[in-house]
Amino acid sequence: MSLPAESPAEMADDAAALVRQARDGSRAAFGRLYELHAGMVHGILLARVPRLEVDDLVQEVFLHAMKRLHDLREPAAFGAWLAQIARNRANDFHRAACQTKELPGELSVRATNSVGSPLPHFTANDPPRAEALAALAAVRELPEAYRETLLLRLVEGMTGPEIAARTGLTPASVRVNLHRGMKLLRESLGGTASHE
């Protein structure tokens, strides 16, 4: 994991500048906003919707954000605004879709993601893959706040300060969510609970 090169305030300033450029019609600026925030959106969605739907929904969230960019009153709040769009889109998905069940591991292994990249070629009997699926399933059983924060940290590789800066949560909230979420996850996975 690499440390964020910028402070949360600098990240917000950068996002605000990119939002302004994007509003003036710069696709490159919006592309950069995508690069900076796609992981966050992916993590938020992964915490809420079936794994195989996530990549498509990431695209939908950004396209929606692109269309509604002029509605954003405070450009520096782009991350929090985008995070909320992602949460809303996940809710919409559950309202609109028929009940969707996660495919069993052995049926999902040969699927490709929406951008055409082949998923890592595991099989259900591949111990690392099975363990990863089990870990993901365990995280997704956690309360929503912990689930989202932990996935941003453990899946997307974002640091606590970065999560706070991108999502608009306070650093203290993120820290608590990470700590308590990790404690619950350890218990769920049968590890040793650490002291709080």
Added chain:
Amino acid sequence: MNEQYLWDGSGEPDPEVRRLETLLGTFRHRGGALEFPATIILPSRRASYWRAWTLSLAAAAAVAIFAALWLVPRFFPDPRWQIVSIEGAAKIDDSAAQSRTRLAAGKRIETGDASHLTLRVDGLGRVDVGPNSRMYLLETSRIREEAVLERGTIHAQVTAPPYVFLVRTPAAYALDMGCAYTLHVNPDGSGVLEVTEGWIQFQHGWVQSMVPAGASAEMLPGYGPGAPYFSDASEKFRDALRIVNFDFNDPAARSAALSVVMVEARKGDAFTLLNLLRRVAQEDRGRLYDRLVEFLPPTPGLTRDDAINGNWNAFNGMWDELGIGHPKKGVKGPPHIEE
């Protein structure tokens, strides 16, 4: 658990966290580029401003159109007066009158020796303007239709509510209470009102005559309307009444004329005698009262002294006894009329 590593990845890696990072990292977002659909154009700030402006302008235009459609007819209605027929030469201001022309306030209507013009007042009635007449429209609005008959004759049939239709003359104004009437003004400003339906409040200053259907009242500039009389009164009665009404310079002649009125009066003229009580000199009120009660028995409590002393409220019951109705019963009070 190494809290610092979990928080920001710094320090000694926590083995459990590190293991989960490795496992779950396989689900990380792969970083594919955003697929911009060809049909979507990034909304620029300028475009959003333009859209906001366009929407604002559209909303403002809609409000303005609605306001115009709703308000303009109320505050700037089409003139209600419209010429519906013309016979002979008639003029509107300095131009020849044209049928179907609508007339706004301020217009002058003038007819010649043998001309005749009919006006319709939308929803309020009809006015026939006779020969050698000159009339001005003073006001045409939701609450008042007002004209001045400077000379000549008009015949009005009014369906407007009471107190809406007002015609001024040099001597008095005629305020319609739902009626039909003919108003004639001589070149010197004197004239006569003849009511054929309903009632007219005929007034100048404090001098007021309520004129019912079948009755007339003369008028003289400076004096206002005279006491009304039923149109079938004798000629002698009417000539003498004219003196009583207007000849204030010769009290003796006026008193003598009153005697003629009293002699010529019939039962039906009790209405005129009752009107005259307020107008004659105090010394004539007693004998006039005596003549009146010959036709119309006094209501209980009414005395001769009430007449002599001008206790007019005591006569309210006598007006009811006339049996010609009361024009103001159930009607809201008259508006203030500037003279």
